[in-house]
Amino acid sequence: MDIPFSHRGSWFGISPVVAENTWADDLHLVSHRHGMHAILRFTVPGAAVTATPALLSWQRGDGRIDLVYQDPDTVRLRGHRLGLRIAAAAGTLTPFSGTYLYRDPVDGSHVFTSYETGRRYRVTVVAGELASARGAEALGTAERFLDLPADRDWELAIEEFGTARRPYRGAAPFDRLHDTARATFAAFADAVAPWRSPATPAAERAASVLWSATVDPAGFVTRPAVLMSKHWMNKVWSWDHCFNALALAAGEPELARHQFLLPFDHQDDSGALPDSVTHAEVLHNFVKPPIHGWAWQRLRRLGPPISRLDPATIYRRLAAWTRFWLDFRRAPGHELPHYQHGNDSGWDNATTFDGERVVESADLAAFLILQLRCLAELATELGETGAGWTPIADRIRDAMLDELWTGERFEARGAFSGRRRPSTSLLDLMPIVLGDDLPAPIAAALARGIERHLTPHGPATEPVTSADYAADGYWQGPIWAPSTVLIEDGLRRAGQTGLADEISRRFRALCERSGFAENFDARTGAGLRDRAYTWTASSYLILAAAHEQRRG
Known part of the structure; x- marks a missing residue:
């Protein structure tokens, strides 16, 4: 995956590159605010990754996860017979570095907040439910992750924002978001x-x-x-x-x-x-x-x-x-x-x-x-x-x-x-x-x-x-x-x-x-x-x- 998967206007992308000339086995959500920082790690063991300008996919057997941008600061993910772990990329949380995970009592979402970027990354389950969550409000070296199940379908949104945002209430269906992203890129390619x-x-x-x-x-x-x-x-x-x-x-x-x-x-x-x-x-x-x-x-x-x-x-x-x-x-x-x-x-x-x-x-x-x-x-x-x-x-x-x-x-x-x-x-x-x-x-x-x-x-x-x-x-x-x-x-x-x-x-x-x-x-x-x-x-x-x- 030589080209980071991203969207016009976005300050983050999905990439195996987590530092200069450093390629990871897993894909990461990587932010380019305040430098370059891997914020979230996406783990899907044994899955093959493919990407078009509009759609990123993990596949293993008859299981599949798709990711599409809804807009420059929001991605939607959809899983079918394939599980996913979303974890803080930084293993340690200190007062000056790392990513904190908490559950928001307003809407029940899980939010990773990054010291390095000064931004929050909210995970909202749109359909289905989490299999497990660990590390909310933990400090130090505790693991911080969310697991999505392999035995049932699910869908979620990840948003990047500053201090606060209204609860995520969904948007167009996933396939329509994919169609829109595909058409937007096609118009750009046709222009240039x-x-x-x-x-x-x-x-x-x-x-x-x-x-x-x-x-x-x-x-x-x-x-x-x-x-x-x-x-x-x-x-x-x-x-x-x-x-x-x-x-x-x-x-x-x-x-x-x-x-x-x-x-x-x-x-x-x-x-x-x-x-x-x-x-x-x-x-x-x-x-x-x-x-x-x-x-x-x-x-x-x-x-x-x-x-x-x-x-x-x-x-x-x-x-x-x-x-x-x-x-x-x-x-x-x-x-x-x-x-x-x-x-x-x-x-x-x-x-x-x-x-x-x-x-x-x-x-x-x-x-x-x-x-x-x-x-x-x-x-x-x-x-x-x-x-x-x-x-x-x-x-x-x-x-x-x-x-x-x-x-x-x-x-x-x-x-x-x-x-x-x-x-x-x-x-x-x-x-x-x-x-x-x-x-x-x-x-x-x-x-x-x-x-x-x-x-x-x-x-x-x-x-x-x-x-x-x-x-x-x-x-x-x-x-x-x-x-x-x-x-x-x-x-x-x-x-x-x-x-x-x-x-x-x-x-x-x-x-x-x-x-x-x-x-x-x-x-x-x-x-x-x-x-x-x-x-x-x-x-x-x-x-x-x-x-x-x-x-x-």
């Missing part, structure tokens, strides 16, 4: 991937990753948001969101606008975007690369629904983000901006940052050039005369070519030492994103370099022949979705369409075979790390939609 066909077999699955990872506004999440995952990568990072916005824009423009703008809601006085946003925290310890001008230009090309967003708002926010790099990330007398750490680039441990971490790199310069040119266009539309974005872009472009180009590839330079250090990272080839803003010979050289990174599954972040290559080395070997999309787009705009087509084909085939992992083994194509990562699903949708459009 109307072009899907047997030739794009992963499109509906990609849509389900996005749909199930979407949460309603809560805490620091100021808008409806697509989390990067409802496994443990349950944040919005300030470049990941751009790819989700692009995948959603054509069919869900309102949700796409929210994805693009969410990090800007937390832009600080310097103009910097946060590193990440989640329910309970906004982190500013790092930033992410300024791909937002590139993303906005692509969003605008997708049509009027996105273009209707107030251009003055976009201009103001992009301008502040750009000035951050110009004012706070350029050493005195330098035209080129710098990263303070690999994390700022999004390529945390790329070999570009071996030796020195504070570097002026060509990928950063290229992204900033694109953003400056985007601002110049917006300024013209808004009648902002004398903004001066184009001359700055030209100077940074000239400096990038004069100071970092070796004749075959770019090399990053220490912001303090001034030393250029060669690396074999794909990051040093990322200036291909400039497309036709590059001299043709340089674009051709970058394309040749990208070909040397190409495996049967897509472009490896470190060549598989490199001494620094590591199969599960994060940005030192595996294939990643964002770099693939950026490279494919830049190659296409540089006229290198044959290579762009091949990269798109290989990456789409990789997702169709291996799903939507955070990254992939470059040699085998196996999915690595988080197995339900939304920017990977979005990248598949972006590339597949463009391919289908080209096929006409």
Whole structure:
């Protein structure tokens, strides 16, 4: 079960993943408020688990349990000839951690209340009755669980809420809830991937990753948001969101606008975007690369629904983000901006940052050039005369070519030492994103370099022949979705369409075979790390939609 079973808007899901890279035998109700916390454990010994976007099922022999979302904070379960134990996932209750169980004298329901999430999870029997209950009002290490019987049918509801809620009085019949959930997801899939066909077999699955990872506004999440995952990568990072916005824009423009703008809601006085946003925290310890001008230009090309967003708002926010790099990330007398750490680039441990971490790199310069040119266009539309974005872009472009180009590839330079250090990272080839803003010979050289990174599954972040290559080395070997999309787009705009087509084909085939992992083994194509990562699903949708459009 690679994709957590959840519902658009919900802050919890049903998943075997209970902590980072920790998979349990049982399924758990996992909340993404205040971090990631397994709250309830569902135990059905010997049962097989299956899931569609609308229905989760346990089956053993002729017994079956089904689970469906009634709404984002309520699930209904129905059992036939199969028992179920619902237990507190935490084994110990202390004054500062764990889950307390009590029986509510108002309606007779059983309520698990979680210290970690600050929420309550009420279990109400809708039909049938409990077989047993243990641990109500117990403290310490006592077991806390409810048992549903295997010898008779039953149905119940589990609700997540805050301090109090009116007693559960039932809703539509279970089958009608299932029909509604199925229709709701189908409408979403039809909106974001109307072009899907047997030739794009992963499109509906990609849509389900996005749909199930979407949460309603809560805490620091100021808008409806697509989390990067409802496994443990349950944040919005300030470049990941751009790819989700692009995948959603054509069919869900309102949700796409929210994805693009969410990090800007937390832009600080310097103009910097946060590193990440989640329910309970906004982190500013790092930033992410300024791909937002590139993303906005692509969003605008997708049509009027996105273009209707107030251009003055976009201009103001992009301008502040750009000035951050110009004012706070350029050493005195330098035209080129710098990263303070690999994390700022999004390529945390790329070999570009071996030796020195504070570097002026060509990928950063290229992204900033694109953003400056985007601002110049917006300024013209808004009648902002004398903004001066184009001359700055030209100077940074000239400096990038004069100071970092070796004749075959770019090399990053220490912001303090001034030393250029060669690396074999794909990051040093990322200036291909400039497309036709590059001299043709340089674009051709970058394309040749990208070909040397190409495996049967897509472009490896470190060549598989490199001494620094590591199969599960994060940005030192595996294939990643964002770099693939950026490279494919830049190659296409540089006229290198044959290579762009091949990269798109290989990456789409990789997702169709291996799903939507955070990254992939470059040699085998196996999915690595988080197995339900939304920017990977979005990248598949972006590339597949463009391919289908080209096929006409």
